[in-house]
Amino acid sequence: MAEPLLALRGLRAGYGDFQALFGIDLDLHEGEVLALIGANGAGKSTLIRAIMGLVPVRREMIRLRGEAIGGLRPDRIAGRGIALVPEGRRLFRSLSVEENLLIGGECGRPGPWTLDAVYGLFPALRERRRAPGTALSGGQQQMAAIGRALMANPGIILFDEISLGLAPVVVKDIYAALPAIIGTGVSAILVEQDVGRALSAAGRFACLQEGRISLAGEPRSFSRADITAAYFGA
Ligand SMILES: Nc1ncnc2c1ncn2[C@@H]1O[C@H](COP(=O)(O)OP(=O)(O)OP(=O)(O)O)[C@@H](O)[C@H]1O
Numbered sequence: 001m002a003e004p005l006l007a008l009r010g011l012r013a014g015y016g017d018f019q020a021l022f023g024i025d026l027d028l029h030e031g032e033v034l035a036l037i038g039a040n041g042a043g044k045s046t047l048i049r050a051i052m053g054l055v056p057v058r059r060e061m062i063r064l065r066g067e068a069i070g071g072l073r074p075d076r077i078a079g080r081g082i083a084l085v086p087e088g089r090r091l092f093r094s095l096s097v098e099e100n101l102l103i104g105g106e107c108g109r110p111g112p113w114t115l116d117a118v119y120g121l122f123p124a125l126r127e128r129r130r131a132p133g134t135a136l137s138g139g140q141q142q143m144a145a146i147g148r149a150l151m152a153n154p155g156i157i158l159f160d161e162i163s164l165g166l167a168p169v170v171v172k173d174i175y176a177a178l179p180a181i182i183g184t185g186v187s188a189i190l191v192e193q194d195v196g197r198a199l200s201a202a203g204r205f206a207c208l209q210e211g212r213i214s215l216a217g218e219p220r221s222f223s224r225a226d227i228t229a230a231y232f233g234a
């Protein structure tokens, strides 16, 4: 098989004395959507933060196209084409939608994602382009957060809780946008509470349980019972 785009090898991470991840081995391949599932506190956000350089890890634990990048500064990791859509969106609330999008592009690379392309993907954002972050619905905020990440033209996008707290109709819109995003050559790791939705959107998944991978592979290779057991522990 081709060298993975992103390879986690024996990834350990935590907060001070508290260890949250225990030797994670996981690959993300070019053009792939990988769903990362697991119960509250399983370590999903820590894994995403580790990739992004937001929690300390050893250099060789994370490789991007073979280059060891673990523990580099977050801006260096962003500069290599990894973008984060963080839990809770974290827009600049005093700035307009358009200003938020432009900030995303500032340190990014050239590529297909421009303001127009983002507005084409999420027409609601074009209508609200002058509105401040504070005036957006939760769904619009998530669209703006995704748009801001895309504006950097990343090769990899990390979604932490892509649909948490959003109305079902908006969740549908956001998932409907995924193929267009992946179609421009972006690979993705998708953290999602809604396991059914995550597994139908992803080519592969990994389930975390208490900081370890309890099950991983193609969703169709496992029964619902297998996945439930891996999720809750049995
Ligand atoms: N800043 C922190 N300081 C100390 N411990 C933390 C911190 N953030 C997370 N933890 C702990 O690390 C473990 C993994 O947390 P993490 O946030 O990665 O889980 P998660 O799978 O994203 O959970 P959730 O579904 O609730 O978002 C948990 O035991 C959590 O309490």
Ligand SMILES: [Mg+2]
Pocket (backbone or CB within 6 Å): 044, 045, 046, 087, 160
């Ligand atoms: Mg989390």
